[in-house]
Amino acid sequence: MAIDKEKTKELLEAIDELFDVFAGNLNEENKNFVKRVVMGPAIEEIRKLVEDSRPPIMLLMGRSGHGKSSIINALSGKQVATINDVKPQTPESIPYVITFPESHSTWQVIDTRGIFETTKPSETLEDDAVAVLKNSIIKYSPDVIMHVISTPETRNLSNDFSIYNEIMEEVKKEHKLKIPTILVLNKADTIGNPREWPPEEYAKKAGLLTETLNYMVDDVLGLEKANLNHNNPYYGYETTESNYVGVVPVSSLEGDLWNINTLSDLIGNHLEESARLDFFQAQKRSEQLRGISSSLIKRFTGISGGIGSSTIPLSDIALLTPLQLLLISIIGALSGRDVSKDTAFEYLSAAGINIGAAFGIREGARQLVKLLPVGGAAISGSIAAGATYSIGKSAEAYFFYDKKVKPEEYKKGYEE
Numbered sequence: 001m002a003i004d005k006e007k008t009k010e011l012l013e014a015i016d017e018l019f020d021v022f023a024g025n026l027n028e029e030n031k032n033f034v035k036r037v038v039m040g041p042a043i044e045e046i047r048k049l050v051e052d053s054r055p056p057i058m059l060l061m062g063r064s065g066h067g068k069s070s071i072i073n074a075l076s077g078k079q080v081a082t083i084n085d086v087k088p089q090t091p092e093s094i095p096y097v098i099t100f101p102e103s104h105s106t107w108q109v110i111d112t113r114g115i116f117e118t119t120k121p122s123e124t125l126e127d128d129a130v131a132v133l134k135n136s137i138i139k140y141s142p143d144v145i146m147h148v149i150s151t152p153e154t155r156n157l158s159n160d161f162s163i164y165n166e167i168m169e170e171v172k173k174e175h176k177l178k179i180p181t182i183l184v185l186n187k188a189d190t191i192g193n194p195r196e197w198p199p200e201e202y203a204k205k206a207g208l209l210t211e212t213l214n215y216m217v218d219d220v221l222g223l224e225k226a227n228l229n230h231n232n233p234y235y236g237y238e239t240t241e242s243n244y245v246g247v248v249p250v251s252s253l254e255g256d257l258w259n260i261n262t263l264s265d266l267i268g269n270h271l272e273e274s275a276r277l278d279f280f281q282a283q284k285r286s287e288q289l290r291g292i293s294s295s296l297i298k299r300f301t302g303i304s305g306g307i308g309s310s311t312i313p314l315s316d317i318a319l320l321t322p323l324q325l326l327l328i329s330i331i332g333a334l335s336g337r338d339v340s341k342d343t344a345f346e347y348l349s350a351a352g353i354n355i356g357a358a359f360g361i362r363e364g365a366r367q368l369v370k371l372l373p374v375g376g377a378a379i380s381g382s383i384a385a386g387a388t389y390s391i392g393k394s395a396e397a398y399f400f401y402d403k404k405v406k407p408e409e410y411k412k413g414y415e416e
């Protein structure tokens with residue numbers, strides 16, 4: 001079910017109340033200390049991740065028929081944009097809101113259909129088409145632009161790049177906007193012999209793609225480049241020192257998609273953090289969501305360590321369990337589970353702690369202590385941090401890799 005904002009809100013409230021119960025026998029000063037240093041920041045992290053998350057805004061530009069709409073469909077895994085075989089009549093931009101109800105995510109896409117309205121690359125662009133493109137960029141201020149060109153036509157389109165650069169110069173000067181742009185070489189299958197496909201099986205095709213990429217980056221754009229995939233240079237390049245941040249060849253032909261994940265990763269790398277959750281959840285990109293989970297574990301580990309800065313020794317590790325229960329639930333939700341105590345209970349039960357369905361979140365937090373590899377003495381910052389790290393990693397292994405690894409096995413990893 002993934003991360004649902006409403007349910008997250010409910011969970012946060014439950015965790016907050018739970019903390020008050022657990023901190024019940026602390027004096028006011030200690031209670032406020034733990035609230036300010038530990039519980040407050042943990043809840044704030046989740047609020048930032050979930051409540052502040054917003055749809056990514058992506059704009060597609062490129063000549064008619066080169067595959068802008070197909071790329072939207074390929075990335076979203078749905079038939080949202082109409083695929084055209086006929087040339088559109090008027091330059092216009094079509095904003096789409098794509099909703100992914102099952103993963104509670106939304107994208108905003110601006111498909112500038114017809115802006116580069118001619119299918120003949122030799123014809124120059126009309127002024128109004130340029131104006132429409134520029135105004136769309138300013139109006140929507142996208143996170144990322146995808147400039148789509150058909151791979152076999154790369155050698156005929158240098159004029160488009162100068163027009164694009166002029167537009168971006170003006171956008172930058174007048175509106176202080178600098179928007180990362182990815183050059184997408186679509187229809188990679190159609191360069192050379194279209195039957196020699198995919199390039200993983202035809203070295204000749206892979207060579208042709210590399211040649212085209214090099215021509216694009218070295219000769220046309222004149223940029224520094226680095227491989228996006230070390231084993232397969234023909235998966236694309238990352239570029240620097242320009243609005244263009246990379247060049248990726250793809251096939252977005254329905255039923256024969258190729259290299260779309262490389263494109264998705266590059267887009268993700270250039271999104272603000274607040275737009276990443278919706279982007280990756282919609283695509284159910286497990287490795288990328290695990291990345292978000294890992295950085296969350298890191299932050300919760302740091303927050304837990306803050307408990308050590310108390311001047312009064314706090315001996316009860318149970319104080320941390322509401323925070324850890326929250327972390328487990330969110331890690332589970334990132335892997336596709338519901339945001340709820342049941343998700344945390346699922347992990348606990350896999351770890352050998354069975355809590356009846358009738359029991360509430362409070363019992364879960366109480367039982368969680370059994371998993372913590374800590375002794376009874378006053379908890380230092382590093383013990384607290386280590387405990388949260390170990391629990392987080394163990395939950396991550398369970399939800400993302402279906403592996404049962406005891407928290408204490410991550411103790412070494414924490415120390416390192």
Ligand SMILES: Nc1nc2c(ncn2[C@@H]2O[C@H](COP(=O)(O)OP(=O)(O)OP(=O)(O)O)[C@@H](O)[C@H]2O)c(=O)[nH]1
Binds near residue numbers: 063070088187
């Ligand atoms: N072989 C091949 N055909 C593709 C690929 N991507 C798209 N096509 C085909 O190219 C045609 C045009 O694709 P669209 O996605 O409609 O192109 P567009 O850029 O949105 O075109 P406009 O909306 O007219 O601006 C369709 O017939 C697609 O099926 C690809 O990667 N390989």
Ligand SMILES: [Mg+2]
Binds near residue numbers: 068069070082111113
């Ligand atoms: Mg289209």
